[in-house]
Amino acid sequence: MKFYLSVLTVAVGLILPNFAVAQKKSSSMAKYKLLKKIAIGGEGSWDYPAFDGKNHRLYISHESEVVVVDTTSGEIVGRIANASGVHGIAPVPALGKVFISEGKADAVGIFDLKTLSPLGKIKSGKAPDAIIYDPATKRLFTSNGDSADMTAINASSGEVIGTIPLGGDPESIAIDGKGQLFLAIADKNEIVNIDAKKLAVKNRWTITGCEVPKGVALDIKHQRLFVGCRNKLMAVMDAKNGRTLQTISIGERVDTTVFDSATRMIFNSCGDGTVSVIHEDSPDKFSVIEIVQTLPGAKTMAYDPATKQLFLPVAENFKAADASTGQKAVWGNFVLLIFGQ
Structure with missing residues (x-):
């Protein structure tokens, strides 16, 4: 009897950790469903939204404005108006600022994170699209579509510290937290690996x-x-x-x-x-x-x-939009x- 109990104890000891792992995996795989729909209003195109987890705020790019939503209450808590072709948004709570790429102005707008008041504007490359803050270097980086390059900005001072030629149409950016960027080049079917400290292309991969x-x-x-x-x-x-x-x-x-x-x-x-x-x-x-x-x-x-x-x-x-019928986009x-x- 003692032998069987020992075997059973070992078996349970082996099964329970695996069961706990399976439960965790099963929980993460629960199906997604629509929880809420929030009316924003207005017309025009949109691009990248950005989430600020520290302050539970979502920033939504919408043509010439950024709409700010409190994700806890679901309420619209502010709007940044008079932006010129908003694409990407980079909230930086550590600096109390939010940065916006304005594609039609070839610039990055700086705003106060709490009041949403304008703090300044930085000249970037042509048609900035995606924008990201790299905590490792404390720099901002923008993907500039029309000039096929990347602008590096000191996030604290707002000073442009360099331009990185990319040789193609840049899109989204990922960071590793250690000073490396990975950037999609849409028209070349490439990923460009960039040293965010040296502002240099390390690798180019098809x-x-x-x-x-x-x-x-x-x-x-x-x-x-x-x-x-x-x-x-x-x-x-x-x-x-x-x-x-x-x-x-x-x-x-x-x-x-x-x-x-x-x-x-x-x-x-x-x-x-x-x-x-x-x-x-x-x-x-x-x-x-x-x-x-x-x-x-x-x-x-x-x-x-x-x-x-x-x-x-x-x-x-x-x-x-449908060029074959002349149908314009409806927004x-x-x-x-x-x-x-």
């Missing part, structure tokens, strides 16, 4: 099987890059050497790719009205968990790693969709 890379996310621990591509694929790359390891099917017209290091979930928001949710089972094995139905045009997204919520801005009656009835588990 993404095998990828056409028009847009979204970029990084698993720092396992050194895996996830690249959302417009040919309905997400490429997985080795961030150490740039080798493309595999591709996974996603939706159409992807624009944002996000990785959650706690749950190892990857999200790709696509303009066809879907979010492809993929789990990183191991650094070399991936499972498609679900395809979340959003709305056509909801191609950009922000993510709250604490609540696991997805934030997608979109015009409810969005219609893309009306702008809303924010919040999805959660």
Whole structure:
């Protein structure tokens, strides 16, 4: 009897940890559903939203303004007006500032994080798009579409400290927290690896099987890059050497790719009205968990790693332009969709 009890005890001891791991994985894989829809109003195009987890604020780019939403209450708490072609937003709570790339002004606007009052404007390259703050260097970086380069800015002083030629159309940026940037070059099907301290290109990698890379996310621990591509694929790359390891099917017209290091979930928001949710089972094995139905045009997204919520801005009656019929884009009835588990 003692022998059987010992065997049973060992067996339970082996099973329980695995059961706990399975429960955690199962919880992270709970299905996403629409939790809330917030009316924003107005017309015009939109681009990258940005989430400030410290202050529970979501910044939404919308043509000539930035709309600020309190993600706890769901209320609109402010608007930054008179921006010229807003694309990217970088809130930096440590500095009490929020930085906005203004594509039509070839500039970065600086605003007070609390009052949203303007603090100044910095000249960047032509048509700045994505913008990111790198805590390791305390610098801002903008992807400049028309000048095919990147502007580096001292975030504290607002001084432009350098320009990095890229040789192509830059899109999203991922950082490793140690002074490295990974940037998608849409028209070259490349990832450019940049030294954020030296302001120099370290590596240039072709993404095998990828056409028009847009979204970029990084698993720092396992050194895996996830690249959302417009040919309905997400490429997985080795961030150490740039080798493309595999591709996974996603939706159409992807624009944002996000990785959650706690749950190892990857999200790709696509303009066809879907979010492809993929789990990183191991650094070399991936499972498609679900395809979340959003709305056509909801191609950009922000993510709250604490609540696991997805934030997608979109015009409810969005219609893309059609050159063959002369149909112009329709942008009306702008809303924010919040999805959660």
